[in-house]
Amino acid sequence: MMADRNTYLRYKRDQRHLVYWIVNNSAGIIHKLPSEASTAINTNGVVSLATLQSLSALIAKHLRPIPTTIFRLFESIIDARKETHDFFLKITAAAKDPEIQKSNDSHKHWIDGLTQAFHALGGDIWKAEKSSRSDVLDEDEDEVIFANKFSTLSLDSETAAEGEEDIAVEGNEGGDTNTASQASLGIPAKKTNRKSHKNKKTDKKAKKTKSARKRADGADSHKLQDVPLESYRIIEDDSGTVTDYLMAVYSLVQQMMELRHHLQGVWRQVAYDGLNSAVAANVSNVAIEIIKDTQSQIFVDFPGHDSFETVVQTITRGNLDKAQGMFQVSPLQQNASGTFEESRQYEINVKEEFFLNGYQDLFDFVTDFQQTRRGKPTKSMLKSLQYWNPNLNLAKASRQERMKWRRTYTINWLYDLVNVLFGVVVQRRTNKKQTIPLERVDWSRNGPWIKHRVLFGINDFAGDITYLAMQKAGTDIRAKILPHHVFQLQCMVDSMTVSRGWSIGVLVGHAIKVPAPGFRPRRDVDTFMDGDIKRKKFGICQSIGILKQLLERDAMMHGDPKRNAFFKDLMVELREDFVNWLGESKYQSGLGGMPPSRFSETNSNGLWEYSPFLCGAGLSEALELSYGAAMLVWDNVPEPICVIHLHNMLAKKGLLKRGGVRPWNTFGEGYFQDAIFNGKPPTSNFLQAFENRVGGATSRREIFRNRAQMAQMARNTKSLSDLLDPSVNRFFKLKSMLEVYKAVNWNPDRIPDEEIPTPSMLSLLRIAETKQIKDRVTGEVTLEETDLVKRFKAQGMKDKDIIELTSKIPAAPDPSEPEAYKQHMKDTMPEGCSFGSATPFAGGSRAKTSLPTYLTILQSDFMSDICWGLRPLSTYNYFKTLAHCHLLFSEIEDKLKACGNPTWAMAYEGNSIVTKQKRLSLTVFALAEEDPDCLKIMAEVFEKQQCAFMDYIYWDDLIGSKDMISPAQDDQGPFGTDTCNLM
Structure with a gap:
């Protein structure tokens, strides 16, 4: 899961699991051995550090062996605390800040308390022996923590003999040798009956007291069954909340930095290596959703402290001037002996690395727009912006000039972005005299303006920023600017600066190279839209135009002018949206009541021309919509299924050369x-076979939805995209990878197993997280029978084959194993540098990949869908293919008619129920195999009209498909120069 790749969220999860296990196992012991406990049974899942220590000692005394998983959970949360503590120790050394020192003392208190509990449970012994242990793979984390829960508490039954002695977990002399291990896993052990030698009076009194204690403790213990897992936690005083928040913001900012620098490398591939911009946009969308998901999970614990400003104020202690110099990076370098050690520390640019420059630009834009809410900068802002030169020589410019150039671009671009969305409302207010309170307009993709399509690709971001900009002047919007807003804006700006040769490195700061020669952000959008007519490469617009004419001809042939009308309208609407708002905007020509583009002096279409990110994201959404629309049309016209069934018959009968x-x-x-x-x-x-698929003679004319039904569907949907869900189709239900991701807002964790295609890298990632079961006798490892596992097995694979496939996924070894970790960094990262967020599962059996590697793995799936691969659904021009179906049928019809073929006469001149669908009828008659002459003519037409696969894809070639699988890196690493430990 994505959460496991964030230090704080991993800490939260591991803490919950650890406390859950300790509380429930200690409850069983206290209930069974009340005289041994110094505390009552916990009933709410909340413990202090002192209580955690005492309960750990109690468990250590009575349960053996302690599962390895528990020790690893302890180690995980201690390491997470230490990582944050070390980070702030560095700051204290640099800044001498008493508040940070206070936080460090609190961190130290937590680390000491957790370590004492770890040792009380026997962690020091386990740690000394763990290098020689081999039981890590034998434990499943969920089984250890949750299996048979409360079974140790089930012994409070009234049927249990009250005079029986309590089970002796330790010693176990002469008893069941498995009792200890059973108790450690929460499995009820067998009781031993021993007669009491106490006198009857004392024994009777003891029985009465013990029975009352059992009933009370039993009731308390069973209260735990109603406590949700989320409630299990460790608490101290207020300092504990403060240190938790410090951990949270530190891990979030670290994650943002890591992802930002990786994405710079991805966008560099677009500009310099020809990677399709839609692929890069989709990788960026996943990264943005990672930040969004992380912040939502983190800040549920800290309501009111989720704004970007609060995060940065916390991590910099509210003083940016003092913050500069407090943060360093320290690369690992190989010495003469071949081992790795930290080199000298390098000071990082706090404003750049912590996104403060981007945040300031966004904040200044919003507050300036609010002054008039008319889409034009104020005089003071205009004075600071002045002229923006898109061709500025960044290599010769000073650092200050580059920063001003980027700020001017950012604010101008944001003005154009908001004005595009704002324009529709302005026109309504101006032309129709409507009173619309701007500050209350819902600008989201689910709002009332969704049917007025004005933008592709970044509607959520644009809606959020427009909402902020439309608030009344003086409205404090700082609490509304969240980390993911700033992160996304920075990614957008970086996509442009990287294409101009300027990237940001952790160590060197500004890294400048020659701009990508001949690169235009609209490169891939233009190809998708227009293609290359000289090379017979029709884009989406020409293909829809041709198909529209062919559908009209088909309606005439059937004597029904309204035939295909719904699908013609659908395609035309889609084409008009693309023409008006994809790659170009009506805004560049001027909208009523709106000021001109801020880039008018150089390119009035600057919103698109100067943003690779917008072009890539817009293209991605266009590909998704065009695929959905094509599948809807294919599902409701007979030609595709008929052509392919005919082709299969001709091929299998040997009437086609080369088998097809x-x-x-x-x-x-x-x-x-x-x-x-x-x-x-x-x-x-x-x-x-054809009848089985599409229905018999009496139902063929009902194969496709009637016009009334389709029109009703259209009326019930808010937007075009809602209508284009392939899952509601009858035949063509297959979703593209883009549709799968878009449906879950680009969060791979939310994709159900049944929606994940096989083969894909995402399917392998999911299977790598599937529970593995090891036979203790044979040692054979099998996988839990999930939907994905079943589908892989249906393809003839065995468990060992599937596991072998997942072993190819790159993973970072545990940083707690110094030599292995350093060797990994030597092999995978330039200059032997490492970044500290790549850590494995706490259970240790299924290592997690680092975030950059995770995104690179997913990138290969996007490439497979958009460019070329095992499942290139989004690369194909289905409208052109459907036009080819019509042309193929037309030529077959002409040839059959010319020779007076009887099969043609039955299909096209008859007057039966069957012939209401003429091409469907011709297909049925041909598949009956009763007219060899008809089949021969069909085969000749198929052979004549065959085309290369490349003629049906949008792109001129499949550029970069085999060279883009390695992790995206700039000259010397994902961070511009190298990858380093943040300190």
């Missing part, structure tokens, strides 16, 4: 095999 022609064999025997054949393509009984 493209692209029909690609669809029929590839990723649309289930949609078209509902299984493997038939080798005989072709008509029966």
